Amino acid sequence: MxxxxxxxxxxxxxxxxxxxxxxxxxxxxxxxxxxxxxxxxxxxxxxxxxxxxxxxxxxxxxxxxxxxxxxxxxxxxxxxxxxxxxxxxxxxxxxxxxPLCGDTGMRGGIPCRCVADVARRLRREEINAASPLGLCQFSSFEVERYGTNVEPELGISPREYMGKLLNYCKNYAARFSANSPNLLFMGHSGLGKTHLALAIADAVLEGGHDVLYTSAAALAAQLGKEHFDYTNNEEWLAACQEADLLILDDLGTEYITPLTISVLYELINTRMLTHRPTIYTTNIIDQNIFVARYTEKVASRMLGGCKMFKFFGEDQRLK
Structure with a gap:
């Protein structure tokens, strides 16, 4: 990364x-x-x-x-x-x-848009290699796969709810800026959390912003490697801190150590202070478990600084 x-x-x-x-x-x-x-x-x-x-x-x-x-x-x-x-x-x-810069990469003293196009493609390739689904689109998110029976917790059906959530995510991506809120997608496996997060990433990337994707497990493993290997120059933490939008997928799957907690706190706090939005996904739906796993200091910044969306329905992967 x-x-x-x-x-x-x-x-x-x-x-x-x-x-x-x-x-x-x-x-x-x-x-x-x-x-x-x-x-x-x-x-x-x-x-x-x-x-x-x-x-x-x-x-x-x-x-x-x-x-x-x-x-x-x-x-x-x-x-x-x-x-x-x-x-x-x-x-x-x-x-x-x-034809604008003659492949010099510069036009009128500033970088040509062809360089930005190449950078966007390179970032897409990076995300596709790191994510389990590759970059997804909103058009491939099938609301019809969700049930029509009323969910008591919602008062409406999962299909109606997920349709509203899909529209929210489309608007979020279309209007993305440094002032966009952090999002936390929570729910059981196979309900489309990663799909919607990556669809937002695809649209935001196409809009000219830099987007990074990493699973929580991969991030924790890489940061641990960097901590003990001073010859490692990948600088994942720096890349995650400065991205316009960070997708941190599958919180709860990483191996927790004091180092993991410390780095997560630094990453989350830095992004909050510099107004760089983050989208988190997790299978953890009990906030008490969230606090117990990540400590109150880290959990309060994630839970308190996010718009939270709980996903409902049946496992779409099994379907």
Whole structure:
């Protein structure tokens, strides 16, 4: 799991690789054409000399009018030679993936949107590899699978309730910001908690925000490894602290130690103070068990700082 900066650098490297690949692919037909048409090769060499002459004049502070005129003539000569050889003027230009920045990753002095697109794809791949379901969508959440009998605790059927919860989650994702509330999804296994959390993650990620997913068990294991291995550079805690949205799945499955409690407190407290929303899922539905497991200090921040939703119905995995 990478931090925002690490992910951005990885995206920049990938875009730079696209540019290098495009240049290399354009070089092969160019060399073949120049070998077959010596006049074309000479015109290109003259164009390069004229460009260097302009750069030299600029560096020395000399008059650049003559150098600019020489480069303009070289442009015309090269264009004529390309046409004479029977090629289109764009025949030897690299085919860049991004027409906005030419695969440089920068446009107008700021990162191009193609870098953000690559970063988003890399994060999707990361989440898909870490989550049991991969990124889910709201469209694949089937409310019809829930029962129609009235649930006494709700006063309505699970199907009606889950339909309302689905709409809430859609609105949450559409309006996501630093001011969005933390969410706690609780309920027995197989009721769609992880599915809805990942559907929110998918929509929020598509909206341009950075999203991280981890199971509580994986987070606890990784943080324990980092605590005792000072050569580990993955920095999961830093990545979890700074993500725009963190999905912390399956609370209650992790191995609890004093270190786990300490790190959870630091993570939750930091995200609350910096206004970075978190979505928790858990099979624990008894708040007393929650407090006994995580201590009152940690539990109060999770339970008191979240909008809580209890899931009802029958295990959808069995269905």
């Amino acid at each position: 990478r931090t925002k900066d690490e992910l951005f650098r990885a995206a920049q490297r990938e875009v730079a690789g696209y540019r290098q690949q495009a240049v290399m692919q354009a070089e092969t037909p160019r060399r073949a054409a120049y070998a077959a048409h010596p006049a074309l090769a000479e015109a290109d060499a003259a164009h390069m000399r004229a460009g260097l002459g302009l750069a030299k004049a600029a560096a020395l502070g000399s008059s650049m009018d003559a150098a600019r005129a020489a480069l303009a003539r070289a442009d015309e000569t090269l264009a004529a030679a390309v046409k004479e050889a029977g090629y289109d003027e764009s025949a030897f230009k690299p085919a860049y993936r991004c």
